[in-house]
Amino acid sequence: MKDLKVVIIGAGMGGLTSAIALRQAGYKVEIYEKVNKIRPAGAAISLWSNGVKVLNSLGLSQEIASIGGKMERTVYYSHTGEKLTDFSLQPLIDRVGQKPYPVARTDLQEMLLNTLGANNVHLNAKCIGVEQDSNSVTAAFEDGHKATGDVLIGADGTHSVIRSYVLGKAIERRYVGYVNWNGLVTASDDLAPGNTWAVYVGEHKRASMMPVGGDRYYFFFDVPMPKGSVSSPETYREELSSFFKGWAEPVQKLIQRLDPMKTNRVEIHDIEPLQTLVRDRVALLGDAAHGTAPDLGQGGCQAMEDVLVLTNYLQTTNLSVADALKRYETARKDRVADIITRARKRSDMTHGKAPEVTQQWYEALKHEDGTDIMDAISKTILAGPLN
Template sequence: MYNLKVIIIGAGIGGLTTGIALRQAGYKVEIYDKAKELRPAGAGISLWSNGVKVLNRLGLGENIAQIGGQMDRMEYRSHTDELLNDIDLMPLVEKVGQRPYPVARTDLQDLLLEAFGREDVQLNSRCIAVEESDHHATAIFEGDRKVTGDIVIGADGIHSVVRRYVTEKEISLRYANYVNWNGLVKADKNFTSKNNWVIYVGEGKRASMMPVGGDRFYFFFGCPMVKGSTVEPEKRREELAKLFQGWATPVQKLIQNLDPLQTNRLEIHDIDPLDRLVRGKIVLLGDSAHATTPTLGQGGCQAMEDAEILSRYLLTTTLSVEDALKRYENARKERTANLVLKARKRTDTIYSKEGDRTQKWYDQLKQENPEDVIEALAKIILSGPLN
């Protein structure tokens, strides 16, 4: 199929990666976003090897290596600083054929914007509906503006408008029963070594630091909390100090050094696996299709895999646009559903939804063979399209 015009709703990781892939395939691509200014949600992202491989294929491998962190090890510690597990990640790199690159979200979005064409993303364009005719798909924006193409791609996130059309029903978000705080802080040996990802766990909570480019750590905290709690940004350091009182010295130093005004505080949600990702010439990808909790670090990577598979079927299937999109759906629905549910189960374990299971996990971490951890990570990565 040649000379397709593709309309993408959403200029996040999924929308931009898809836009780059489809432009490289020779299609006319337009990206629209409701924001007046693009500001990524969250401070960092653990970009595992399956996501990096998609960027490599798009010719962005050197760029991502420049902004990514050098993560050679992964370390679990108890909240009292007992070493539970120390994992060399180089066997994983050798097994899957690519290093992971944790990155600051702003750096990643800037990279993707430059690759697509920053000036070609049309901001302040709030999509309120989509519709189809026999030969075209149309996005409708506030102000009664309409844009018509051969395909509309909903990459408009967990609160997707396009999803309502595709599923023909309202999809409720599921609160994951915890709050996540995250941000960036200058790397300091008092936190951990600059090539190490450290995760502190205990009391049904966790605190973590991983290296990203620019000599920084991406940090996050997680704690079970009832839905609807709010804390003013200037009070977030005090909130974390209270919630993580008595935790290991590096965690205390992190709390002391973070900027509360630059620390995000997010109630974490996901959605149940969808019955369909495609309706006619309208297709979902990324969080609009399979929003997940971040406990597997696969949210952004799965959006990138979506981009790879969607562009592949549009290029190689000549029956019809609708046929190519259904093949995309068949290739993506089971993998993404499985990862959403796997992440959900892991979230419940980490954040003590069932206390006994959480304690068993702490005990297991002390005895777990690092090779088993590598094998589990490799299985997720190698189940992707670029294995």
């Protein structure tokens, strides 16, 4: 279809990428964001090959390579520092046809904004309602402004207003069961090799360092905890030192070197898989459509896949906007439901939901040469639209 006007609600990673893709497809695009200054949610993100390939298709291959981390190996350690497995990611790269690029969210956001043009994002625009008829769809904003187009994309994140409109009701997010601290720290060989994703596991917890651009590591700590625990940056280091007491020396050094005031603490949630991703001229995308635990590293990549598939159907279907969006829904709902379900299952295994299962995983890592891990990652990647 030609000469469409697309209204996008949300200027996060999914919203910005969809704005770039749809503009390149020849559509008029307006993008609205409720905050008065765009700030990334979280410190960094794992972009596996399926996400990277979407950016490549938008002409951003050099840009993403320049800000992505050079992640060439993966190593797992026990919490006391025993090396469990250490392997090259090259067989995975050969199989899927693209290097992964862990990337700082600020760098990714800056890249996308520079490509789109930051002045093209309407800030301080909180969407409070949607109306549509057979010819158009209109978003209403808190300040009284209205934006009318042929298509409306809800890329407004895990607390999506547009999702409530599409479903006809609000839904509660589900607490996955653990708290995640994450941030960025200067790379150093006494923490981890600069080309390696290092993961420490034990006591149903994890500590991880992953290289990103700018000679930094993206780090995270996972601790199973009841929902609703209260904390503040002033106590993060003390808390982490307590939770990870007795863990290997690189973990202790990481805790001492992180900046608590620049560290995020998040209770991890997901949503139940949705059977409905569209309502006539309105489509959900990214976390609004499929908020998932980060345990497969696929949250951002699935938003990128959404963009690719949605753009393709709008370009190639000439029956109607609603028809194109229903085809998008059909193509995506089982894929993203599978990601949510398997990320939840992996989270349970990793974080001691059934302690004997977690212990079996620790033991299996001692005999792992990378084959099973890379097989699982490649199957996840190749099940998508870029296989």
